[in-house]
Amino acid sequence: MTAPDPIALCLSGQISPEVALARLLLGGAAPAEVAQAVDARRDPEDPRWRRLDALAASGAAGLESLAAMLREAGVDHAEADAPPEAAIAGIAALFDRAVAHAPEASVAAYSLGDPAILAAATDEILDWLSAQDLIGPERDILDLGCGIGRVAAALAPRCRSVLGLDVSPGMVAEARARHGALANLRFEATPGTGLSTLPAHGFDLILAVDSMPYLVQAGGGLAERHMADAARILRPGGAFAIFNLSYRGDLERDRADAARWAEAGGWRLVVNGLTPFRLWDGAAFLFRRPVVRRS
Numbered sequence: 001m002t003a004p005d006p007i008a009l010c011l012s013g014q015i016s017p018e019v020a021l022a023r024l025l026l027g028g029a030a031p032a033e034v035a036q037a038v039d040a041r042r043d044p045e046d047p048r049w050r051r052l053d054a055l056a057a058s059g060a061a062g063l064e065s066l067a068a069m070l071r072e073a074g075v076d077h078a079e080a081d082a083p084p085e086a087a088i089a090g091i092a093a094l095f096d097r098a099v100a101h102a103p104e105a106s107v108a109a110y111s112l113g114d115p116a117i118l119a120a121a122t123d124e125i126l127d128w129l130s131a132q133d134l135i136g137p138e139r140d141i142l143d144l145g146c147g148i149g150r151v152a153a154a155l156a157p158r159c160r161s162v163l164g165l166d167v168s169p170g171m172v173a174e175a176r177a178r179h180g181a182l183a184n185l186r187f188e189a190t191p192g193t194g195l196s197t198l199p200a201h202g203f204d205l206i207l208a209v210d211s212m213p214y215l216v217q218a219g220g221g222l223a224e225r226h227m228a229d230a231a232r233i234l235r236p237g238g239a240f241a242i243f244n245l246s247y248r249g250d251l252e253r254d255r256a257d258a259a260r261w262a263e264a265g266g267w268r269l270v271v272n273g274l275t276p277f278r279l280w281d282g283a284a285f286l287f288r289r290p291v292v293r294r295s
Contacts, residue, residue: 145211
């Protein structure tokens, strides 16, 4: 099956210009080819095309940086029968390489390496979490797959504490260098095989922003193990917010998996695969733990 044309999807309003350009690069197009593809659809009367054209022109350096990062980081393909630990190790190594080359693009290709775009996308995530009543001054939060700490750092002023975990030592080092001065925020490396070392009922919210797809990809039941651990470490009434469940390109399959996980773990699945963001095309899944009521 031929992949949908990112520019066509953008011009029809289905994805943002930022995501469209990132998809072209992720699909193997060189920055010059991206600019040519945008120019080939020239329509100065269309505001979406004008945004595409402006990004391709003003963000040329960012496109080059993202393309270079993709070349430098490469892709680790584990053998089909490789243990999940090996797959996670490959993912950690990939992100170590990526963050060393382009920190912003390494956590969100659609940022095109621009801190302002990444900050705007982060604000959209926080606005959604706030609308769901998931953050507040008495909340303790776990950011699973924290990357360079951009979401964790934005949450810290609005919560009691934030713990950021990542399988990539390079990501953890970058997060600490950027945000280590915040007293209620800390970053630690995690093996990516579960959350068994964390205390029971220690958190009110767990976030997985573009990190669950790598657990699904690694296989071996790692995603299900993290769901089970999340149920243990969340307080009653706590929530697990997942943004992108997989990269399989099959939202209905993701929704079916989310429903299966909810039934198996006794979760309430209150958001199942909505795409609530303007800038980013991430799909949101929200699981809640039941509140224990005394009789």
